[in-house]
Amino acid sequence: MQRFYITTPIYYVTDAPHVGTAYCTVNADAMARWHRLRGDETLFLTGTDEHGQKVADTAAKNNLSPQEWTDRTSARFVEAWKLLNISNDDFIRTTEERHTKSVQSFLSTIYDNGFIYKGTYVGPYCVDCEDYYTAENLLDGNCPVHGRPVIEMEEENWFFRLSAFQDRLLAHFESHPDFTTPETKRNEALSFIRSGLRDISITRTSISWGVPVPWDDRHVFYVWYDALINYLTAIGYGTEKDEMAQWWPHSHHLIGKEIIRFHSVWWPAMCMAAGIEPPHHVQVHGWLLVGGQKLSKSMGNDGPVRLGEIAPATLVDEFGVDAVRYYLLRNTALGSDGEFSIESVTARYNTDLANMLGNLVARVCAVVNTKCASVGPAPSPDSELLQFAHVTIDEVSSAWENFEPHIALEKTWTLIGAANAHLENFAPWKMEPGEAIDRVMGDALEAIRIISVLITPAMPDTADEIRRRIGLGAVTAQGDWNTLRTATYPGGLAVQKGEPLFPRIRSAA
RNA sequence: AGCGGCGUAGCUCAGGUGGUUAGAGCACACGGCUCAUAAUCGUGGUGUCGCGGGUUCGACUCCCGCCGCCGCUACCA
Numbered sequence: 161m162q163r164f165y166i167t168t169p170i171y172y173v174t175d176a177p178h179v180g181t182a183y184c185t186v187n188a189d190a191m192a193r194w195h196r197l198r199g200d201e202t203l204f205l206t207g208t209d210e211h212g213q214k215v216a217d218t219a220a221k222n223n224l225s226p227q228e229w230t231d232r233t234s235a236r237f238v239e240a241w242k243l244l245n246i247s248n249d250d251f252i253r254t255t256e257e258r259h260t261k262s263v264q265s266f267l268s269t270i271y272d273n274g275f276i277y278k279g280t281y282v283g284p285y286c287v288d289c290e291d292y293y294t295a296e297n298l299l300d301g302n303c304p305v306h307g308r309p310v311i312e313m314e315e316e317n318w319f320f321r322l323s324a325f326q327d328r329l330l331a332h333f334e335s336h337p338d339f340t341t342p343e344t345k346r347n348e349a350l351s352f353i354r355s356g357l358r359d360i361s362i363t364r365t366s367i368s369w370g371v372p373v374p375w376d377d378r379h380v381f382y383v384w385y386d387a388l389i390n391y392l393t394a395i396g397y398g399t400e401k402d403e404m405a406q407w408w409p410h411s412h413h414l415i416g417k418e419i420i421r422f423h424s425v426w427w428p429a430m431c432m433a434a435g436i437e438p439p440h441h442v443q444v445h446g447w448l449l450v451g452g453q454k455l456s457k458s459m460g461n462d463g464p465v466r467l468g469e470i471a472p473a474t475l476v477d478e479f480g481v482d483a484v485r486y487y488l489l490r491n492t493a494l495g496s497d498g499e500f501s502i503e504s505v506t507a508r509y510n511t512d513l514a515n516m517l518g519n520l521v522a523r524v525c526a527v528v529n530t531k532c533a534s535v536g537p538a539p540s541p542d543s544e545l546l547q548f549a550h551v552t553i554d555e556v557s558s559a560w561e562n563f564e565p566h567i568a569l570e571k572t573w574t575l576i577g578a579a580n581a582h583l584e585n586f587a588p589w590k591m592e593p594g595e596a597i598d599r600v601m602g603d604a605l606e607a608i609r610i611i612s613v614l615i616t617p618a619m620p621d622t623a624d625e626i627r628r629r630i631g632l633g634a635v636t637a638q639g640d641w642n643t644l645r646t647a648t649y650p651g652g653l654a655v656q657k658g659e660p661l662f663p664r665i666r667s668a669a
Numbered sequence: 670a671g672c673g674g675c676g677u678a679g680c681u682c683a684g685g686u687g688g689u690u691a692g693a694g695c696a697c698a699c700g701g702c703u704c705a706u707a708a709u710c711g712u713g714g715u716g717u718c719g720c721g722g723g724u725u726c727g728a729c730u731c732c733c734g735c736c737g738c739c740g741c742u743a744c745c746a
Contacts, residue, residue, distance in 0.1 A: 172746045209746070281744085322743090344674060348741055351672055360744060382744070419746065426743095491681090497739090499681080511695070515708055523705035530704075570694080580709055589704035660706045 163410040164195035164202045169419060170209040170252060170390050173233035174218045177240035179488075179500060180416070182472040183448050186488045187565060188414045189246045193617040194560040194568075196247075199638035203407055205394045206241065207252030208234040212383035216369040226369045230255055240472050245481050245620060252390050254371075258399075263381060263389045264374045265398035266434055267362075270320070271375060275433040279319040281361045282312065317361035318379060325429035326357045332428060332438060340424045341563070342495040345417060345444040349424035360426070388427045391439065404436070411439040417446055443563050446497035470500065482619035483509050483662065489565040489618050506665055516576050517611075518661035521626055524579075524604045525657040527588050536630055537598035538651025539606035545582045546603060549575055549610045550645060556614050565618065572614045579607040605630055606649040613640050622661060629658050 168188045171181050185206055192204035210230040219229030234253055241248065252259060270276055333339055333350055340346040363379035364370065370380030389397070395407045415423050420442075428438030450470070475484045487505050490512070492498025528536055539546065552575040559568035586600040608630060616623040616635045624634040631653025 169746075174746080212746090214746085283744090344740090347673060352741070352743090355672080355742070358743065362744090383746085384744080387746085416746090417740080421741085421743080422746090493682085496682090504681090507695070510706095514706060519705055519708050521705095523709080525705090527704050573694095577710095581711090583704075584702070584710040587702075587704085589702090657705095662706080664706055664708080 162195075162198070162200040163406060164192070164200045165395070165407040165411045166191050166195075166202075166204050167391050167394075167411070167413050168206040169413075169415050170207040170254065170387055171237055172209045172212075172215070173230050173237075174214050176233070177237050177472055179470050179472065179475070180448055181237075182240065182244060182484075183488050183492075184414060184416060184445060185241060185246055186244060186485050187445060187494060189244075189248070190485070190489055190565050190617040191412070191414070191560070191563065192247060192249075193620065196637050197613070197616055197635070197641050199641060203250070203395070204248045205250050205252060205391070206237075206246070206248045207250075207390060207394075208237055208254070209383065209387045209390075210234065210253055210255045211370040211380075211386055213364075213367045213369070216367065227255065243473055243476050243481065244485065247620075250394050252394050254386055254390060256393075259386075259390060259393045260371050261399070262393040262397045263371045263386050266389050266392060266430075267381065267385065268374050269398075269435065270430065270433040273433055273435065275321040275324060276318050276362070277321065279317060279359070279361070281315045281317045315361075316365065318363040318373065318376065319359045320362045320385070320430070320433070321359050322357045322426065322429055323359050325432055326353060328432055329353050329357075329425065329429060332432075338441060339428075339438070340420070340442045340444065342444065345420055345495070346424075349420050352421060353425055357425070357429075384422055384426070385430070388422065388430065408437065409440060412441045412443055413439055414443045414445065417444050420444055443494070445494050446492070448492065448498050448500040450500050470502070475505070479505060479509055479665075480662070482622045483513055486513065486569070486618050490569040491566070493566050494563055509662065510664055512573060513662040514660070514664040516573060516580070517615075517622075520576055520580055521608060521629065521661060522657060523583065524601065524608060525629055525655050527583075528601050528605070528655045529657055531588060531591070531593050531597050532601055532655075533593075534655055536605050536649065536651060536653045536655040537602040539602035539648050540599045543582075543599075543603040543606075545578060545607055548578050549607055552578075553610065553614070553644060560617065568614075569618060572611065575607060575611055575614070579604055579611070582607070602649065602651060605655075609649045610644060613644055616640075625658075625661065630655050 166188050168184050171177070188204060188206065192202050195202045208230070210226075215230060216226050219226045222229060224232070230253070238251060241251075267276070330350075330353055333346070333353070337346075340349050362382050362385040363373050363376070364382050365378050368380060370383060371386045373379040373381060391411065391413065392404070392408075395404055396402045397404060413423050423439075423442045431438045472484070479487075484505075487508050491500075491504060491508060528534060552571055555571040556568045559565070559571060582600070583604060586596075588597045588600045591597045591600075608626060609632065612623045612626045612632070613635055620635075627634060630649070632649075
């Protein structure tokens with residue numbers, strides 16, 4: 161039996177869920193669903209990152225305690241993922257006790273191993289921001305946010321000896337060419353490492369909303385060094401329920417390109433320092449751009465882009481959950497940036513879902529109703545359509561395997577096209593009821609059965625609804641995949657047409 | 670500035686260790702069909718493969734230069 165452990169980043173609770181976080185989460189979900197379908201033992205983790213100065217500030221602005229604020233915002237993520245039919249097995253919050261413990265345990269191990277030392281951080285500091293800047297980020301020597309002079313500030317910090325891991329990291333990249341994918345992102349991480357690594361400060365004395373440093377109670381850990389460890393907390397790092405050995409060798413971190421450095425440089429080095437293997441794989445995705453720009457809160461609700469209009473809840477409300485999931489998975493190659501627009505969602509919806517998939521199911525069911533007395537016939541053993549379907553299964557399978565959902569769906573849709581062409585070829589609506597028509601419709605139903613399994617990772621509800629209409633039960637985790645090629649549509653089942661699965665959208669939104 | 674990437678049909682993008690007529694989807698046009706959600710099926714591309722030069726029998730594919738866009742360059746989720 162194979163195992164598959166996939167994670168999203170834990171989302172920072174200064175912000176509400178938006179299309180960008182939904183994009184990452186839906187992709188991770190589809191991967192998890194694919195692996196469950198294959199029968200792999202699967203663990204899918206997401207959650208929220210709740211420490212740090214910014215959270216404390218945001219809470220204060222809203223007249224709430226940090227804990228109240230994080231409770232509230234974290235719940236919004238839980239709610240959004242429920243709406244998107246996200247099948248996470250666990251939802252971690254960094255303010256949970258299990259996490260505090262594992263952070264302290266993990267970093268204490270690094271400390272004991274001699275990779276953490278006390279030092280002084282010196283740099284330009286803006287009092288208003290309560291934050292350090294690098295010299296090149298200053299505007300005429302002033303704070304880029306406040307435009308006021310910065311002061312040279314010193315702070316006592318605990319430092320992680322990142323510099324000690326440069327060679328080991330390079331060796332790891334060398335011996336694990338697929339550690340970070342796609343390759344362009346791998347190169348980015350590599351060139352960063354090659355340019356020389358400096359030690360990094362990992363604690364703060366200036367704030368208190370964080371995980372206390374066990375060996376020095378005046379410090380809390382800087383939020384990143386707390387956050388990354390969530391991936392280990394969830395599998396019981398350092399506790400009695402330690403499942404490290406089972407899951408960690410099969411770990412996949414799905415992340416946005418803005419946090420490559422943390423996941424592909426800091427994190428493996430920290431793991432090495434703590435005496436464990438680095439994560440197995442970091443899969444990087446690009447950004448969804450709106451009007452060529454990264455999604456961000458600063459777009460607000462009054463500019464040309466109104467974030468409210470593209471909030472996950474709004475989209476689900478307008479297009480339906482599976483259509484949104486399909487769009488996010490299909491429209492953009494994982495790893496590239498993609499342009500997001502309501503117009504393109506509408507186009508995908510009408511072309512791929514209404515015209516192709518929905519209409520295929522509708523026309524097949526309609527013909528079976530009128531020509532086969534609403535009883536679905538069995539397929540012929542070796543039709544051209546079935547042969548094509550089997551090739552498609554292989555292509556789709558390897559695309560999912562390689563973290564290429566857009567290709568998996570593109571290939572799946574060629575089968576839908578082939579099924580439509582199959583109907584045109586034989587024109588069963590012109591035939592008299594009988595053996596010939598049964599063969600044509602049986603082959604079509606068999607194609608639909610296979611399609612229903614192949615779309616399951618992307619559109620689980622639609623898959624089950626399609627199967628219900630042709631008399632089949634819901635897709636089961638392992639049974640349907642194992643028998644996808646060998647079993648066929650059994651025939652003799654009641655077929656019902658039902659309402660359009662994806663009613664066409666007339667006007668561009 | 671350094672390092673990296675990108676620039677291919679109206680749009681989104683594939684592709685090529687250099688070799689006959691450069692690909693897909695969408696959009697568009699025409700034809701077929703009328704079972705189906707005015708859906709579907711078939712057919713249709715005179716594109717300087719960013720610009721200039723070089724290597725070569727031959728370059729869109731390799732090399733050099735240039736232009737344009739983007740990413741990373743250390744404490745920013």
